[in-house]
Amino acid sequence: MTRDENKEGIKGMANPGRYGIERIAYLLMRLTGLGLLGYFIAHVYETSNILRGRMGWDDFLAMTQTTEGHLFLVLVIGMCVFHTGNGIRIMLGHGGVGVGKPARPDYPYNPASQNYRHKIGIYSSIVLAAVAMMYGMAVMFGE
Amino acid sequence: MAQVSSVADEQPPNPLSTTKSILLRISRFNPEFDETNKFMEFTVSYEKWTTVLEAILDVKKHHDHSVAVRYSCRQATCGSCGMLINGKPRLACFTKISELDSNVVTVEPMNNFPVIRDLAVKFERLFDTHHKIKPYLINEDSEVDSDEKEFLQTPKEVENFIQFANCIKCGLCNSACPTMTTDSSFVGPQALAQAYRYVADSRDKGKDSRLDIIDESHGIWRCHFAGSCSQVCPKGVDPAMGIQFLRGYLLGFRS
Structure with missing residues (x-):
């Protein structure tokens, strides 16, 4: 344990169970963001293979036609849909939309910013991501 | 005096009293001597209104007076007794043991604050x-x-x-x-x-x-x-x- 500042570090970020669905959404948002960044870099590398001519392009593209390639793309679909849906929720929140109004707090002090609208937004993003992944699997593995 | 004692003995037990006990684990750390923290365990009895701070003060009074904890008002007004209680930041004076719903209560210093000693952190x-x-x-x-x-x-x-x-x-x-x-x-x-x-x-x-x-x-x-x-x-x-x-x-x- 680092005692200089007693920080939890990455472990604290990756331990969302104590703070409810909002903290889980925070962690998923970070993970999917990193995943999509990785996919973006891989995608640029993949498309650059067109410079190797038709053969090189077809060879590389064949990698995505494997079972592992399909599973990877299903994961990308899920990350993309969750990141988009939850990102819209967060952007609205950042603008002060749907975070409640200031008021004299009453015990037990349920925070207005953690309201049902945002919870619905998070659960909807998760469900949409799951549906999109299932659709993706149906398309890629259906034939 | 004896008569008073006798009257007291004849009184029925307080119907509100539901004394139970928990295992209180207190993080101990002194930056001058310790490399890492260690936990000391104490069995503490509590009523349904007993707060975590009262349990810690009970330990200080009856078991180990060297436990370092900062507190003052005991009514969630001064903001002195913040600590991790079962992994979550809470005020010790504002957290009843009974509402934690656990037989083990672990108290640690707050994260993201340098530790002075045990449960006391720098602000x-x-x-x-x-x-x-x-x-x-x-x-x-x-x-x-x-x-x-x-x-x-x-x-x-x-x-x-x-x-x-x-x-x-x-x-x-x-x-x-x-x-x-x-x-x-x-x-x-x-x-x-x-x-x-x-x-x-x-x-x-x-x-x-x-x-x-x-x-x-x-x-x-x-x-x-x-x-x-x-x-x-x-x-x-x-x-x-x-x-x-x-x-x-x-x-x-x-x-």
Whole structure:
């Protein structure tokens, strides 16, 4: 344990169970963001293979036609849909939309910013991501 | 005296008394001597109204007086006794053992604060960031010179900030914040919520200077709206709400 500042570090970020669905959404948002960044870099590398001519392009593209390639793309679909849906929720929140109004707090002090609208937004993003992944699997593995 | 004792003995047991016991695990750490923390365990009896702070003080009184803990008011007003209780930042004086629903209660110092000893942490950084955002009214006019004698506010204008004026600077929000777990320079939810408290005050004219202070790389943009700060606040301040409103000013959604 680092005692200089007693920080939890990455472990604290990756331990969302104590703070409810909002903290889980925070962690998923970070993970999917990193995943999509990785996919973006891989995608640029993949498309650059067109410079190797038709053969090189077809060879590389064949990698995505494997079972592992399909599973990877299903994961990308899920990350993309969750990141988009939850990102819209967060952007609205950042603008002060749907975070409640200031008021004299009453015990037990349920925070207005953690309201049902945002919870619905998070659960909807998760469900949409799951549906999109299932659709993706149906398309890629259906034939 | 004997008669009084006799009367006392004849009284039926208090029907409200439901004494049980828990295992209280206290994190012990002295930075002068210890490399890492260790836990000491004590069996403590409690009633349904017993707070965690009372249990810790019971340990100090009957088992080990060297346990270091900071406390003062015992009524969630001074903000001194913040600590991790079963992994979550809470005020020890405001947390009843019975509501934890556990036979084991583990108390540790708050995260994101340097440890002085055992459960006591340093608050210098919190006070520095709090001071940084100018936590006072900025107004060229004074209430003494003004024709109206005092700065009147409507109830609606008061409601805009009064929630955020409840902050007791206990540091629980900073301890729960996921950004503060890794970013030592982040200004933190406590200071940001207080920045909003003054920006939203109709008597204050220092909005632009405060927005300039928080509009930096380790300022308000490091908040990702996880909301943990609001969930642990013992006074209902809801820092996450204030931070989003504050960001609304910077993004042009509010004026």
